Amino acid sequence: MAEETWRELSDVIESAERDVLEQFLDDLTPDARTLAVSRLSDATRERLLETVDPEDAAEILEGLPESQVTDAFENMSAELAARIVEEMPSHHAADVVGELSDEAAEAIFSEMSPADAIDIRALSRYEDDEGGGLMVSEKLSYDSTTAVGDVVADLQGNADRYEDFDVQYVYVTDSAGRLEGVLYLRSLLLTPPWKPISEIMLPEPRYATDKSTVEELHALFDTISFNAVPVVDEHRHLLGVLRRSAVEERMAERSDRDYRLTQGIVGGEELRTMPLMLRARRRLSWLSVNVVLNVIAASVIAANEETLSQVIALAVFLPILSDMSGCSGNQAVAVTMRELSLGVVRPNEILRTALKEISVGAINGLCLGILVGCAAWAYSGTPWLGVVIGVALMLNTMLAVIIGGCVPLGLKRFGVDPALASGPLLTTVTDMCGFFLVLTFAGAVIDKLV
Incomplete structure (x- = not known):
């Protein structure tokens, strides 16, 4: 259905009959219209915006993804862009103009009425997360x-x-x-x-x-x-x-942006209508960093290859230890990110956060260590493997929650986005330490494991 609507809209735009186009758009629900317009090629979308009234164009653009809106304004004439901007709520207009190049923004301002241009200029100076950047200047x-x-x-x-x-x-x-x-x-x-x-x-x-x-x-x-x-x-x-x-x-x-960052979608918004190489390049920039981090973690295993070869059962529990510690650390990351967003913790409160997390980590680490240690004992038939896995998991869980709670604060303090970097740092450090603890403990009691 979506494919059919998009193609029909494209055909109507190509016909260049304004009345037919406006009627077609009026018959669509807002969601269906946004979906159809977002699927259009850049050139066809530009023709659509040039054909309809500026008021209708402003309404259409308000529903589109930010990247498509920016591209549309960058490519249309300054006169048309100014007429559309004047029909938008002032805070949306300021957001749009703020995303454009300085040259494009100035060209639009020159075509606007002086009063409107002054309002939008004033609003565009504010950050997106400030009251001034979110307000509308229209008031009674x-x-x-x-x-x-x-x-x-x-x-x-x-x-x-x-x-x-x-x-x-x-x-x-x-x-x-x-x-x-x-x-x-x-x-x-x-x-x-x-x-x-x-x-x-x-x-x-x-x-x-x-x-x-x-x-x-x-x-x-x-x-x-x-x-x-x-x-x-x-x-x-x-x-x-x-x-x-x-x-x-x-x-x-903000929540959507932070989620994209934690999943490795960097460089801003990504849509599947974007150029293939741009999308691939953005993802690779993140994935290539993760390759390096994973190689570092794997080097710990390589350094203890002899111990691992003698006790193959260790290989069964290494992924469990890595995953459980990572989950515990990510819980701590989530709590710190939430406290940062609410303003109830400061970036310099690393020691306080570490002390708060270590008690939780000790309790959860002990419980998880006992559970997984018993599973290792039952699997191998020797209690010593259970002790090795259990103690390593307990210590690594304590370390993971401390890192997960404190790393976002440290990154924030040094001006690095904690949503982007906390996850990879946590994963790498907990993997390295977890593998090191398991293999070191196993090496210490190797005679009792083989």
């Missing part, structure tokens, strides 16, 4: 001395202009533009028109700052029921509005 705000009737008249007289604004709340400022309060629309409708809005506003509203991190914003929305909050600068000047959905979307994007 009035001076505290304004009468209720004047506010209602302005809303009614500019309904078309305010259509895309978040009009659930109206914000009240002083003469210098500093936030003073918030109004519900219901309060405006049920209040005599001559009253100033300062008399019916909710004072001391909850707000976010333009430099608040996404973790702080997520925590803020967890404590309130509002769907949006005002965003202010350090002097409490009202800058924009932050929607709950924008924070949730950003948190989901």
